[in-house]
Amino acid sequence: xxxxxxxxxxxxxxxxxxxxxxxxxxxxxxxxxxxxxxxxxxxxxxxxxxxxxxxxxxxxxxxxxxxxxxxxxxxxxxxxxxxxxxxxxxxxxxxxxxxxxxxxxxxxxxxxxxxxxxxxxxxxxxxxxxxxxxxxxxxxxxxxxxxxxxxxxxxxxxxxxxxxxxxxxxxxxxxxxxxxxxxxxxxxxxxxxxxxxxxxxxxxxxxxxxxxxxxxx
Amino acid sequence: xxxxxxxxxxxxxxxxxxxxxxxxxxxxxxxxxxxxxxxxxxxxxxxxxxxxxxxxxxxxxxxxxxxxxxxxxxxxxxxxxxxxxxxxxxxxxxxxxxxxxxxxxxxxxxxxxxxxxxxxxxxxxxxxxxxxxxxxxxxxxxxxxxxxxxxxxxxxxxxxxxxxxxxxxxxxxxxxxxxxxxxxxxxxxxxxxxxxxxxxxxxxxxxxxxxxxxxxx
DNA sequence: GTCTATACTCTGATAGAC
DNA sequence: GTCTATCAGAGTATAGAC
Numbered sequence: 208x209x210x211x212x213x214x215x216x217x218x219x220x221x222x223x224x225x226x227x228x229x230x231x232x233x234x235x236x237x238x239x240x241x242x243x244x245x246x247x248x249x250x251x252x253x254x255x256x257x258x259x260x261x262x263x264x265x266x267x268x269x270x271x272x273x274x275x276x277x278x279x280x281x282x283x284x285x286x287x288x289x290x291x292x293x294x295x296x297x298x299x300x301x302x303x304x305x306x307x308x309x310x311x312x313x314x315x316x317x318x319x320x321x322x323x324x325x326x327x328x329x330x331x332x333x334x335x336x337x338x339x340x341x342x343x344x345x346x347x348x349x350x351x352x353x354x355x356x357x358x359x360x361x362x363x364x365x366x367x368x369x370x371x372x373x374x375x376x377x378x379x380x381x382x383x384x385x386x387x388x389x390x391x392x393x394x395x396x397x398x399x400x401x402x403x404x405x406x407x408x409x410x411x412x413x414x415x416x417x418x419x420x421x422x423x424x
Numbered sequence: 425x426x427x428x429x430x431x432x433x434x435x436x437x438x439x440x441x442x443x444x445x446x447x448x449x450x451x452x453x454x455x456x457x458x459x460x461x462x463x464x465x466x467x468x469x470x471x472x473x474x475x476x477x478x479x480x481x482x483x484x485x486x487x488x489x490x491x492x493x494x495x496x497x498x499x500x501x502x503x504x505x506x507x508x509x510x511x512x513x514x515x516x517x518x519x520x521x522x523x524x525x526x527x528x529x530x531x532x533x534x535x536x537x538x539x540x541x542x543x544x545x546x547x548x549x550x551x552x553x554x555x556x557x558x559x560x561x562x563x564x565x566x567x568x569x570x571x572x573x574x575x576x577x578x579x580x581x582x583x584x585x586x587x588x589x590x591x592x593x594x595x596x597x598x599x600x601x602x603x604x605x606x607x608x609x610x611x612x613x614x615x616x617x618x619x620x621x622x623x624x625x626x627x628x629x630x631x632x633x634x635x636x637x638x639x640x641x
Numbered sequence: 642g643t644c645t646a647t648a649c650t651c652t653g654a655t656a657g658a659c
Numbered sequence: 660g661t662c663t664a665t666c667a668g669a670g671t672a673t674a675g676a677c
Contacts, residue, residue: 254470270643329553336546339611346615354616377630384605394556398563399571413594421637
């Protein structure tokens with residue numbers, strides 16, 4: 208739960224900025240994180256075992272624990288890396304831009320993240336699904352203020368008649384739901400549309416038309 | 425994987441229609457399934473332990489295993505019960521009805537399920553998230569044909585100009601995404617809007633307006 | 642830095658008394 | 660039908676050689 212003070216840490220799993228690392232250390236750290244992402248996102252926290260992660264990373268189990276203090280530390284590092292980039296698209300929503308273009312751009316960026324980072328999306332979704340016990344602070348203290356701020360921008364746009372009147376928070380939730388669905392529920396989409404079809408086929412055109420109709424003043 | 429032949433089963437965990445059960449047996453079975461739903465949906469398959477389920481059900485662990493053959497059997501029973509009702513709203517989409525009203529009714533029923541059965545929704549979502557290993561047959565052999573059939577109906581409506589032109593499959597996915605989001609990502613919504621607010625507050629009005637604009641010919 | 646061997650805990654499941 | 664006691668296996672983590 209509690210975050211350890213960064214002052215005492217010279218352990219290799221907390222390179223908080225300046226900890227020097229050899230090339231091989233960096234490479235192994237990356238391999239571990241990549242393997243962990245694969246395993247955690249498809250099996251959940253408890254379903255992921257160090258054995259599987261080690262095998263996926265091509266390392267021995269004790270060697271894994273040389274780089275990270277333990278399973279939880281790996282997961283924490285994964286989440287920390289993820290959250291940084293996860294909210295970037297919303298940050299990029301420009302209050303000074305043209306409203307419809309900004310929102311459509313946001314949709315496009317979010318959908319692109321589902322295409323590029325489906326494992327990250329599923330890792331995030333799995334955490335939320337379980338009540339977000341390891342992300343509560345982030346959600347309350349980072350995401351919430353950001354959402355409230357952008358919601359205020361959207362509300363202003365609606366009040367000015369530059370987009371259709373809409374509940375800003377629900378609009379943001381809708382964008383999340385519609386775009387992340389293609390990553391999080393990919394297995395279902397695949398089984399329904401057939402394995403030969405790209406799950407994201409036609410999604411961008413659909414969502415663009417979708418939000419264009421929705422937002423037109 | 426394989427479903428056991430129903431002929432040989434007189435075990436108490438397979439009351440396939442006619443197995444007689446005392447009132448206490450039925451009550452305990454229900455308690456176990458209810459407790460399991462709670463535990464499986466919030467911790468995932470691997471994160472759920474028989475200990476926790478037993479405690480939640482108010483029974484001892486061995487007693488649990490008197491009613492069900494094992495952890496997997498409990499989970500299977502849970503899914504079987506769930507899937508029956510999960511697709512009912514789509515089944516109820518009437519090809520002979522008024523298109524816009526039918527689709528809005530479908531949205532309303534799905535949203536109502538998120539309100540009434542959030543744990544079931546999360547159980548389902550968790551399975552999909554992990555690649556749907558225990559639902560593949562259902563998705564391919566039951567849900568897919570149903571979706572294809574209803575998609576054909578929607579396509580006809582669009583071709584006749586009774587609703588706006590829209591990709592039927594993506595429309596269905598959109599309805600799933602938007603409605604299930606309120607159950608599956610409830611923790612996130614709660615932390616963003618504050619604990620005092622009902623996560624579903626305003627959702628129905630938002631979605632009704634949303635789809636009305638979207639579908640208007 | 643990396644490995645083998647191993648300690649220790651948790652968890653699913655069974656035995657057998659009542 | 661329900662319980663106490665317990666086993667077998669899996670899983671996290673550590674010791675210590677190299």
